[in-house]
Amino acid sequence: MSANGAGTADHGSRGRIDKRRAIVDAAFTVFARAGYEQASVQDIADEAGVAKPTVYNHFPDKDAVLTAAVTAAARTLLAENLAVVEQLRETDAPLEPALRAVATGLQQVCGSPRAHALRRITYSQLNRQPELIDIVQARTWGRVAQALADRLACLSLAGRLRPLEPAQAAEQLLALLSAPIENRSRLGSRPVPAGESAAIVDAAVDTFLRAYHHVELTSADELAAPLRTTAAALADRRRPEGVQA
Amino acid sequence: MSANGAGTADHGSRGRIDKRRAIVDAAFTVFARAGYEQASVQDIADEAGVAKPTVYNHFPDKDAVLTAAVTAAARTLLAENLAVVEQLRETDAPLEPALRAVATGLQQVCGSPRAHALRRITYSQLNRQPELIDIVQARTWGRVAQALADRLACLSLAGRLRPLEPAQAAEQLLALLSAPIENRSRLGSRPVPAGESAAIVDAAVDTFLRAYHHVELTSADELAAPLRTTAAALADRRRPEGVQA
């Protein structure tokens, strides 16, 4: 496994590892800049400081280069996002500032050029390489939403958020953060002023807390069922959180 | 204006109008199916039941065909969306059902194959034709958000929603509706079960109303009911299933 993200069992061990890494990095840069079809393999080779046949010594074809580049980028993005979400582990901190910090971090990652490029590439390759979607989704939205859902479930159990469906709440918070940014930035083609970004974060956190902040009026027995649901879902997902061997 | 959406002042009046319309429709179909680069002009001509030179008699080049196709699709989508939002004009109807109806309609339009195709094409052409983004944004999100903001502002003034920033609230409602659908459908590459769609709508309306309803909700009943329905609908959500390397 190691760094061989693409389905290139044949070419996985071939060649020098530093060249391979250079090619993958360069490929994402070039694909992000020009799109898959407009980016020629020669462009990628130039960007990587490598000869074209070297590219074909590491990958069977252009598609495999794309898969490797996208997979690597998705992995990086996932790590960044998970690191941000983990900040919610400190359940002692005041809720609203903590949530705001996490929201700011998530929004910075989701609004980063790399994330936008990944989205764009994934969209444009929907028809050509449907498997890319699953790679990206699994490592980006799906996984992040899961991690966030876990944190929210804990906060709910701790009585700091009202009883909720963790996955749904996480999905909504992410939606409130990412969709407005996506549209303000013209799908990632122009930067969003820092002030606007902050306003979106504030609005998202505000709306989220209004909808999910713990309410004292509710009687305990009415909350029992959803609480049990929450607990079950939490227990269900607690295990795969760790890194695989 | 009129039917000449593209910047083809020269070719705008050339040729027979029915052929032109057939070409535009076919172009969107083919572009949606195969993507811009993979779709050949011959494919478009075949789909339209027309000879290739006829295409070039109506449009100067392939780019212009794309622009016309995208513009037409965006216009159609805008009309559908606006019609849905206008349902909120009846300020006498009970708020929550009305909002739910509008949300359902918006989500159907935003989740339609045509809308997904439009998003995909726009994303993939970000670098080649940046002007497409503005065309699509102006006729889709921007305009719909504006119309929705108008309605929400009226509802707020009428005391049926709390005081709010209209544009922001509209943006958030759209986010709650569209982002989850986009992700559940794998960016539009697979249909979303009707039950899930309905659950997303319910959750979005619920969250929106919790955040923006002007005063008293909520007996514990109202809190718990939507939770149970969505929990049932989400019961089959994808399992974590170990992450592959």
Add this chain to the structure above:
DNA sequence: CTTATACTGCACTCACGGGTCCAGATTGAT
């Protein structure tokens, strides 16, 4: 130092598709 493996630069083949030209058939208008 030797050797195997990988990288380089270049030239090459080949398929594909954008865009054009032309001769002949069709069509709408007068």
Add this chain to the structure above:
DNA sequence: ATCAATCTGGACCCGTGAGTGCAGTATAAG
């Protein structure tokens, strides 16, 4: 019926880029 504009089918030119082959060179291991 006649004419002009348009459509049709097919052939055609040409640029581009994926992928390969080869001869020579750098490089890590023994």
